[in-house]
């Protein structure tokens with residue numbers, strides 16, 4: 001089999017890249033190790049920056065998003081119950097769209113099926129060969145048979161645990177990492193959200209987040225220790241802990257019910273450098289991880305593959321290598337800017353076991369500064385809604 005671009009992974013990064021290349025008339029095959037149902041079973045954050053919304057619209061995968069997504073003008077922050085609303089629209093004239101990542105993935109998958117573009121699911125033992133040269137290959141096993149795809153480029157869109165980054169020799173790549181000593185215990189519930197906007201709450205018992213998937217389905221999180229297990233948390237324990245971390249009036253309004261999903265996600269900041277190795281490119285979670293505070297993971301992945309699609313388009317259209325040569329530098333600039341913001345929101349809002357009373361006073365000072373300074377609020381708004389220089 002032959003294609004121009006072999007895309008490893010059918011998460012949001014791989015599917016978005018597939019759609020962009022298809023629109024540009026560049027042939028691509030997606031190779032995914034899991035089944036489509038498995039991919040759609042993963043529950044992740046759900047806040048889209050305006051630029052992500054615009055891209056989904058340009059790609060023509062916006063029908064359901066525009067019908068079901070909820071536009072938010074701002075977010076609420078809470079510090080030991082004291083509330084502060086950050087009104088993005090009033091501060092900088094921008095908004096975000098709340099629409100689940102799972103739904104974005106489903107829309108992209110449906111569009112790919114409708115267009116007949118090739119995807120191979122349940123491919124095992126995926127291997128990338130000869131990407132240092134001009135003629136890379138991808139091999140994999142499917143239904144007991146080994147297959148090979150010859151291509152011009154390989155796009156590593158296979159997430160943090162994928163084969164793409166792992167295929168790069170150790171001496172060719174540097175990684176920068178911070179693992180946080182806690183995770184987020186998340187619960188999905190068929191109840192209306194407690195508030196119209198998201199609430200990010202700091203409390204001495206730990207962080208909490210009130211989010212939503214629709215007007216009748218809510219998503220809540222509480223910070224828990226890194227070694228805790230979701231099965232040790234009954235629904236009752238979860239709701240009690242969440243209420244304890246919120247402003248009392250909000251806690252009273254909280255509508256609870258049986259959880260329809262409950263899981264723990266660890267928190268990590270991670271960046272690989274560089275992001276291009278000959279004819280192999282890293283994108284999305286294969287290239288970097290942010291903690292979910294700020295909901296940047298999907299938006300970063302969309303940013304990366306937009307850059308990559310532009311670079312590949314330039315290569316095929318104009319026979320220019322300028323775009324692919326600039327890819328790594330451009331994406332890393334956005335990556336580090338977004339890493340800084342996600343790290344900052346994380347350190348403002350969580351309880352850190354080792355930072356003591358001094359650390360908590362600094363967090364309070366940070367929150368009070370935000371409350372007092374319009375410029376500080378604009379900075380938060382600019383980063384949360386997606387800063388593009």
Ligand code: APR
Nearest residue numbers: 009011012013032033126158159162163284285297298301
């Ligand atoms: N071969 C083929 N596919 C693979 C392999 C492999 N060896 N390893 C992993 N994959 C697949 C995974 O099964 C998954 O479907 O690659 C896909 C990667 O998808 P994501 O992990 O969703 O990563 P990405 O597309 O970069 O999306 C980034 O999604 O993961 C969230 O929080 C993340 O919001 C961020 C966004």
Ligand code: PHB
Nearest residue numbers: 045046211292293294295
């Ligand atoms: C979510 O809805 O799952 C969500 C929202 C905002 C975040 C993280 C997760 O920052």
